[in-house]
Amino acid sequence: MDTSIISIKGLRKVYHNHVAVNQLDLDIQRGEIFGLLGPNGAGKSTTILMMLGLTEPTAGSVRVDGINPQTHPVEVKKVVGYLPDNIGFYEQRSGLDNLVLVAELNGYTYNEALDNAQNLLTTVGLKEVGNKKVSTYSRGMKQRLGLADTLIKKPRIIILDEPTLGLDPTGVKEFLSLIQNLSKKENLTVLLSSHHLHQVQEVCNRVGIFVKGDLIAKGEVTDLARQLFGDSSSTTLLDTGLNNIDEIATIQTKLKNIKGIDRTEMSGKQIVIHHSFKSNTPLIKILAEQEIPTMQLLQKGYGLDDIYSYYFEENKL
Numbered sequence: 001m002d003t004s005i006i007s008i009k010g011l012r013k014v015y016h017n018h019v020a021v022n023q024l025d026l027d028i029q030r031g032e033i034f035g036l037l038g039p040n041g042a043g044k045s046t047t048i049l050m051m052l053g054l055t056e057p058t059a060g061s062v063r064v065d066g067i068n069p070q071t072h073p074v075e076v077k078k079v080v081g082y083l084p085d086n087i088g089f090y091e092q093r094s095g096l097d098n099l100v101l102v103a104e105l106n107g108y109t110y111n112e113a114l115d116n117a118q119n120l121l122t123t124v125g126l127k128e129v130g131n132k133k134v135s136t137y138s139r140g141m142k143q144r145l146g147l148a149d150t151l152i153k154k155p156r157i158i159i160l161d162e163p164t165l166g167l168d169p170t171g172v173k174e175f176l177s178l179i180q181n182l183s184k185k186e187n188l189t190v191l192l193s194s195h196h197l198h199q200v201q202e203v204c205n206r207v208g209i210f211v212k213g214d215l216i217a218k219g220e221v222t223d224l225a226r227q228l229f230g231d232s233s234s235t236t237l238l239d240t241g242l243n244n245i246d247e248i249a250t251i252q253t254k255l256k257n258i259k260g261i262d263r264t265e266m267s268g269k270q271i272v273i274h275h276s277f278k279s280n281t282p283l284i285k286i287l288a289e290q291e292i293p294t295m296q297l298l299q300k301g302y303g304l305d306d307i308y309s310y311y312f313e314e315n316k317l
């Protein structure tokens with residue numbers, strides 16, 4: 001059974017000969033938190049705009065909860081709440097007033113709007129400050145108010161564009177756990193566009209990585225590593241205990257040529273070894289055979305940061 005709430009097939013957007021989104025195929029499941037990752041200009045916002053019916057695809061199709069946003073833009077906006085990265089409020093009015101206004105604009109009577117707004121302020125943890133002017137809110141509080149704003153029409157899907165931008169670490173944590181709880185409680189589907197890899201890794205069920213209009217990989221983070229690096233899915237940090245950088249670099253080069261090791265790089269005085277061994281045991285054997293000093297070996301799996309730096313910083317594409 002197809003349980004996807006967002007279904008994208010062969011989606012393409014070309015602006016004056018520039019391909020912003022290229023042949024995108026993506027299915028997002030109901031209740032899923034999906035992370036859209038990618039550097040500036042990768043095509044994330046254009047994809048979101050096409051889902052919202054705000055820009056027309058050049059080719060391909062999008063269905064959002066069964067709705068074609070191109071032909072039914074008003075209907076799609078009823079089921080999708082969108083939090084842009086620069087949401088504006090009436091700063092001189094209270095958070096509560098702002099929400100009531102949005103609720104009324106969405107067709108609620110004043111009493112319904114008030115009730116709805118008060119409940120949402122509680123949900124996002126702003127109950128105590130609901131009557132204070134928005135101008136007195138911190139960035140984190142404004143983002144939570146923005147979340148309440150997107151929830152007011154009781155959407156089935158929310159799309160959040162860089163929602164944690166400018167938040168301090170505590171604010172980020174609180175905001176993301178709020179999203180996670182909401183998604184669980186309401187079976188809400190969340191699309192999160194972000195550059196913040198650690199955060200996305202923590203909160204998303206799956207992520208998709210966009211580069212220059214292409215979705216180069218999608219899946220759970222562990223699957224992504226496999227998709228992008230093939231069998232080479234392990235990284236081990238070697239601390240030789242040496243201080244001489246030249247000596248360490250010589251060891252690094254030597255290791256690179258050993259079967260089973262795909263590549264190596266320096267990280268300060270440590271050597272990062274990317275290899276296809278399932279554990280460190282074969283590595284320990286190799287290090288002993290090659291008489292390489294080993295003070296510490298630390299195995300770590302590939303994280304999103306590795307994927308990101310491999311694909312974006314080393315210009316592999």
Ligand SMILES: Nc1ncnc2c1ncn2[C@@H]1O[C@H](COP(=O)(O)OP(=O)(O)OP(=O)(O)O)[C@@H](O)[C@H]1O
Nearest residue numbers: 015018019020038039040041042043044045046047
């Ligand atoms: N209205 C437009 N007209 C022409 N080109 C555009 C337009 N909107 C976006 N583009 C181009 O399409 C590409 C994709 O842009 P998009 O905004 O979708 O990327 P993004 O991944 O959302 O980046 P960011 O994180 O900076 O928002 C970029 O090269 C951008 O310059």
